[in-house]
Amino acid sequence: MAENGKTIQFHVTRYNPERDAKPYVQTYAVPVREGMTVLEGLHYIKENLDASLTWRYSCRMGICGSCGMLLNGKPSLACNTQILHICNAELAVGPLPNFRIIRDLVPDLTPMFDKHRALKPFIVREEAEINDPAGEYFQTPEQLEKYLQYAYCIKCGCCMGACPTLATDERYLGPMPLASAHRYNEDTRDDGRRLRNQVTGDSHGAFRCHYAGECSRVCPKGVDPAKAIQHLKRQLVLDYLRLARRRKPCEKLHGPGEGKPLPNIAAPPPRTV
Numbered sequence: 001m002a003e004n005g006k007t008i009q010f011h012v013t014r015y016n017p018e019r020d021a022k023p024y025v026q027t028y029a030v031p032v033r034e035g036m037t038v039l040e041g042l043h044y045i046k047e048n049l050d051a052s053l054t055w056r057y058s059c060r061m062g063i064c065g066s067c068g069m070l071l072n073g074k075p076s077l078a079c080n081t082q083i084l085h086i087c088n089a090e091l092a093v094g095p096l097p098n099f100r101i102i103r104d105l106v107p108d109l110t111p112m113f114d115k116h117r118a119l120k121p122f123i124v125r126e127e128a129e130i131n132d133p134a135g136e137y138f139q140t141p142e143q144l145e146k147y148l149q150y151a152y153c154i155k156c157g158c159c160m161g162a163c164p165t166l167a168t169d170e171r172y173l174g175p176m177p178l179a180s181a182h183r184y185n186e187d188t189r190d191d192g193r194r195l196r197n198q199v200t201g202d203s204h205g206a207f208r209c210h211y212a213g214e215c216s217r218v219c220p221k222g223v224d225p226a227k228a229i230q231h232l233k234r235q236l237v238l239d240y241l242r243l244a245r246r247r248k249p250c251e252k253l254h255g256p257g258e259g260k261p262l263p264n265i266a267a268p269p270p271r272t273v
């Protein structure tokens with residue numbers, strides 16, 4: 001029994017793909033004190049009850065983004081969640097949804113990072129960097145404010161685990177990569193928006209999002225990916241219209257002339273009901 005008399009039943013999803021046909025739930029009684037995090041509860045299980053339990057973590061302070069898991073149905077960081085803040089007696093602990101399970105509570109985040117990489121999550125410059133080592137790219141506080149909240153993302157994948165669109169379309173880019181694309185598009189030092197448009201504007205891109213907002217609700221860092229995606233949609237449409245206005249009348253009728261490169265932008269897909 002813990003100091004404050006609480007014992008919480010941890011119902012933990014277990015799965016070893018080399019041994020188990022499918023995931024199952026195992027229950028452990030964990031003595032809990034005030035302020036104890038879910039991560040500490042998992043450590044208690046590993047040290048005292050079952051050394052085979054597997055999960056991923058590193059910083060223990062909500063920075064590295066590696067301990068994302070499903071806690072009583074909500075994607076959360078285990079190190080950033082106090083047990084007694086979310087339950088009185090029972091706690092369901094599972095791996096993040098919408099990812100393949102590597103083992104127990106460890107999701108395979110590779111598809112998320114592949115999508116992220118495809119969106120060029122760095123500053124793209126059309127011109128060479130300035131040569132003056134003491135030089136700098138000036139940015140006003142207002143310009144910084146436009147993307148700052150998106151820069152707080154720690155790539156934990158909680159938003160991806162909450163997204164209903166990703167649950168039905170595994171090729172959907174998802175809230176984290178799309179919010180990151182918006183973060184760089186909004187950066188005044190960046191020239192890469194046209195390149196990112198080719199990916200964000202495709203049929204598994206921003207227009208797939210139906211603004212359920214679950215991603216923003218669960219984000220442990222206060223990032224608002226749902227808002228970023230709506231901004232992306234708007235910018236895609238504006239870029240498309242701007243491009244269409246620049247085309248010659250004959251191109252508007254027949255498309256770009258033979259031998260001409262296609263415009264460096266994807267058109268928004270037709271609206272579906």
Ligand code: SF4
Pocket residue numbers: 152153154155156157158159160175176179215218219220221222223224225
């Ligand atoms: S947007 Fe939030 S929930 Fe999504 S990966 Fe970044 S920090 Fe995690």
Ligand code: SF4
Pocket residue numbers: 162163164165166174175208209210211212213214215216225226229
């Ligand atoms: S707002 Fe869009 S990205 Fe976020 S959870 Fe909903 S469908 Fe997914």
Ligand code: FES
Pocket residue numbers: 057058059060061062063064065066067068077078079080
């Ligand atoms: S252990 Fe790093 S965010 Fe939880």
